[in-house]
Amino acid sequence: MKSTGIVRKLDELGRITLPIELRRSFDVNERDPLEIFVDDDKIILKKYNPTDIFTGEMDDLVEYKGKKVSKNSIKELARIAGLKISE
Known part of the structure; x- marks a missing residue:
């Protein structure tokens, strides 16, 4: 797994904001559904x-x-x- 060096904090509702650079790289747009996977101690997001x-x-x-x-x-x-x- 490749590190981006980006660290984000959760807000009071448990949300994070994905940086625009990542959203552009992976063609993730506003309102696109993302799947959430768990692998040991990792949380993985994947475009649905x-x-x-x-x-x-x-x-x-x-x-x-x-x-x-x-x-x-x-x-x-x-x-x-x-x-x-x-x-």
């Missing part, structure tokens, strides 16, 4: 890119009960279930 829960595809997604599913996966599931769906 929704993917198909089955294949990891990022294209042609629909949401069902809070989960992202690609149209290709829907077609494959219908085929496995023996259902006919129109294109």
Whole structure:
């Protein structure tokens, strides 16, 4: 892991501000969702890119009960279930 040399303090609500240089480097804009991961003693932020829960595809997604599913996966599931769906 590479250190940036940047240190930030949490505010009274537990927030930090990401420096503009980092936001530009990683194409993170205002209101972009970020995923939060924990690895031992590290907190890791990653730009959130929704993917198909089955294949990891990022294209042609629909949401069902809070989960992202690609149209290709829907077609494959219908085929496995023996259902006919129109294109």
